[in-house]
Amino acid sequence: MKEALYYEPGEEGSVYCTLCPHHCHIHNGKRGICRVRINHDGKLISENFAQVSSVHFDPVEKKPLYHFFPGKTIFSVGSVGCNMHCRFCQNWEISQHGTDEFTMLRSMAPEEVISLARQRDDNVGIAFTYNEPLVWIEYLMDIARLARERRLFTVMVTNGFVSPEPLQDLVPLIDAFSVDLKGFTEDFYSHYTGSHLAPVLENLKAIRKSGCHLEIVHLVVTGANDRIDHFTAMVHWIRDELGPETVLHISRYFPVYRMTAPPTSEVVMDEFYHIARQELSYVYMGNIRSNKGSNTVCPNCGEVLVWRMGYQTDASGLDHLGRCRKCMQRVLDERFISD
Ligand code: SF4
Structure with missing residues (x-):
């Protein structure tokens, strides 16, 4: 437990958490919507500080990040x-x-996370993932500062629903963001996620502007966000606001938790993939049976630069500066390619 950042005192011992756009008004002894920030006698406490549910060495591709x-x-x-x-x-x-x-x-001190991360030579850094890392911001910032000192890269796998000030504080500490853009209407965000679309869009623009590496993940959920007009509008927004070089992962949904609709049809996945490919240079498909839409292809000459099958990867089509070996087109940022 640790006193939280980003809150203001309210009336009669209550507090207002300003970490995310919910701006929860929290009375003494109560928690915010995220369930992990509690008001203890007028102080907001991060209850999950240094409380770890899972640690694992994962392929970078699993985050998913394909250009990192x-x-x-x-x-x-x-x-x-x-x-x-x-x-x-x-x-x-x-x-x-x-x-x-x-x-x-x-319980795991930030130093312990760093020393575990350094146990494998092929490990490039630390990813904050599995649950929403934004509601763990105090701990992840402590780790990210240490990671910088120890030359480990940092990744956030996030829903992007955060207030502007904490995001500004985070971006200097994070190298890559994998952000879920879950839908493209306020109705969808409100009904299916209990949050709002507009702040996520603003944050995507801020992350892009910051120079951090950014990839977007869009899960296509049957009957919930699978309208072609909404998807097309989202792709156009990404192209116009973030740029056509933005990496987009389109992921297939399977029934889980409170959703019983059937899995996304592979016909819909194909259709969405082709719509996105017309506007964006790097579009990938995830959770499908084949490896279609999983290779990185040079947008200039069409050469396969990174071949993928499951989590097997062969990046021999790229040179050490992240360029296509055949035509020298820049594809990956040279900071994010191994020697
Ligand atoms: S971080 Fe949690 S407590 Fe703070 S505003 Fe968001 S949901 Fe509420």
Whole structure:
């Protein structure tokens, strides 16, 4: 437990948490919407500080990040809690519980995370993932500062629903963001996630402007966000506001948690992939049976630069500066390619 950042005192011992756009008004002894920030006698406390639910060395591709150290490993850590309540959450056992409800948490000091991350030579850094890392911001900032000193890269796998000030504080500490853009209407965000679209769009623009690496993930949920006009509008927005070089992962949904609709049809996945490919240079498909839409292809000459099958990766089509070996087109940022 640690006193939280980003809150203001309210009336009669209450507090206002300003970490995310919910701006929860929290009375003494109560928690915010994320379940992990509690008012103790007028002080907002981060209950999940240093409380870890899962740690694992994962392929970078699993985050998913396809333009960030392809084929390498990243030490991934998560806790409990989330400021969204997505009906299709694939990690709901940890994200939809607080520290008082999830019994398998382990205390881990930031130094311990760093030393675990350094145990493998092919590990490039630390990913904050599994639950929503924004509701763990105090701890992840402590780790990220240490990671910088120890030359480890940092990744946030996030829903992007955060207030402007904490995001400004975070971007200098984070190298890459994998952000879920879950839909493209306020109705969808409000009904299926219990949050709002507009702040996520503003934050995507801020992350792009910051120079951090950014990839976007869009889960296509049957009957919820699978309208072609909404998807097309989203792709156009990404192209116009973030640029056609923005990496987009289109992911197939399977029934989970509170959603019983059938899995996304592969016909819809194909159709959406082709719509996105017309506007964006780098579009990938995830959770499908084949490896279609999984290779990185040079947008200039069409050469396969990074071949992928499951989590096997061969990036031999790229040179050490992240360029296509055949035509010299820049594809990956040279900071994010291994020697
Ligand atoms: S971080 Fe949690 S407590 Fe703070 S405003 Fe968001 S949901 Fe509420």
